[in-house]
Amino acid sequence: MSGVESLYPFLYPSADEEPEGETAREQEVFAEVRRSTREKVAEIAALREQVLASYADDLVTCAGEMAAAFAAGGRLFSFGNGGSSTDAQAVAEMFSAPEDPGAGLPAIALTADVAVLTALSNDVSFEVVFARPLAASGRPGDIALGLSTSGGSTNVLRGLAEARRRGMLTVGLAGYDGGRMAEVDTVDHLFVMPSSSVHRIQEAQTTVYQVLGELILRALSCPGRPEGDPGSPG
Template sequence: MTEQLYPFLHAAATDLDTVLAEVRRSTEEKVAEIVALRRTVLERDGARLEACARRLGEAFRAGGRLFTFGNGGSSTDAQDVASLFLHPGGKCRPLPALALTTDAAVVTALSNDIGFDVVFARQLAAFGGPGDIALGLSTSGNSTNLIRAFEEAMRRKMLTIGLAGSTGGQMAELDGIDHLFVMPSSSVHRIQEAQTTVYHALWELIQRAL
């Protein structure tokens, strides 16, 4: 895998200047990719991001709480979202947010006793209600436990927001997600970088709305 991503590290070249030039070229290519992807998302979804932020602002004003979830790297991003909203620092307004990936006892108990597909849905069933917010992140859009969570959130009349990659996968096929933002890329790395930009932009827009 590393040889495909960083072929210059596996080359037999001993010329330091050549290696550094390859590192520079690789870095510049990746920077150009993420800049282009962010521009595409902004041009396509800018107005929808503003509309989503307004809805979120209304939900928070009415006492809504944010629940975030994802798997793997998206689990870490879900925790980052919750931390950003709950403890933004400075003079920004803290907002109630909880990542459903942080309680290892709950996640492992549900996985062991019932199945991994319900680890987020069961928590939303326990904590969520009308007016609350469910935000799920997936690079593929095909995570079954996210689909189950969104279905549970819809049953509970929560505001639903999805961040996916590629073509959106099953999340794009799910009828009822209020706001779905898809990062059109086949690279997991670029998708996650673009998703980070999207939820930071949403947070900034919400702070302004409030």
Template sequence: MSTVGEPGGIEALYPFLAPAPVDREAVVTDLCASTRRKADEIVALRRSLVALHAERLVACARAMAAAFEAGGRLFAFGNGGSSTDAQAVAQVFAAPPEPARAVAAVPLAQDVALLTALSNDVGYELVFARQLAALGRRGDVAVGLSTSGGSANVLNAMAEASRRGMLTVGLVGYDGGPMAQEDRVAYLFVVPSASVHRIQEAQITLCHVLWELTQRVLTGET
């Protein structure tokens, strides 16, 4: 592992941490340029998703609203950063700002004791599927997030949700990966990017658009 002072060390990534004197003005200029490039990338990617997914987003929101009207609940799940995003999705559906309508929503990665028990006793690839087997029922909504589209535990959860008659919604990156194959989910939203950062930023935007569209259907605005 490289360290500060070694060729290719941490100062190659963060030059302002280097022990030797650096051109601070050049560093600031580079940081500003990098920030602008990243901001431009995510704005362009988000705009491209309008044309790519607009009709599917509307159709998915209508299906989700119908599920919630019938008493369905939302279960959201993912790994790492996608787990954090899944918790944010559940939060906005379950505790939205007023006067939006709240619906029952559960993030499946919130219970550390349950996750570690299932990982240890059954296997990490089933930590979400086992929870859906116990909690899910026909008419509920399963929202799975994965940057690669190939996370085994997310794929297994989607399969379990489908078997139980749940509405399945998937958000993935790159080319969609295994989740994009064989019609694994009812509504799939692919973010066509090779950057994990841009994918996750765009995925949470798609989730908020879905929430807003669902709210409009629930309140009769559409």
């Protein structure tokens, strides 16, 4: 046995097994995959409902403040590490390139600038890869949105701290119990996904920033709505 067969032997019949149809081992593997998939789907559905129920009012308040910042000419800077860096880029894309071409908002993912990231990592420290760009470009009235599944990523925390020093509105998305991001005066708005699974945390964070995006775009499309009241998240 070699190649792919050596990597996934349970998918291939042995010499003493019938070549046609599923073997008992295959049936067992597929049954386990189906069970695991159903379990994961149930977990993320429950976590998303829990998070949205816990933060319904906070999401409306945060969206209202973010909408007001955008309306006043503010820009959004998003950032995070690993999978959260991909989410940071998704956040920026969601605002800068929405389905309605006329509703685009200024949003930048700090993780997209590889030259700056690698220069700062190589020449200074990886801990400042978000703080330095915010120090250079951030201004009062802008928005900083940091994502960290642990809530303890030093470079994300330093970026948020720099944003607060510059008078920016700060929003944090974390997992577990919020980590260091949950400490007092770290961010203006914090949304914690209460899970120990990085996968579930990131899936729930996706729901949170998509809800924020929908509320913000809805608020900006209804300029007569009172500030801080972009409407119901439902």
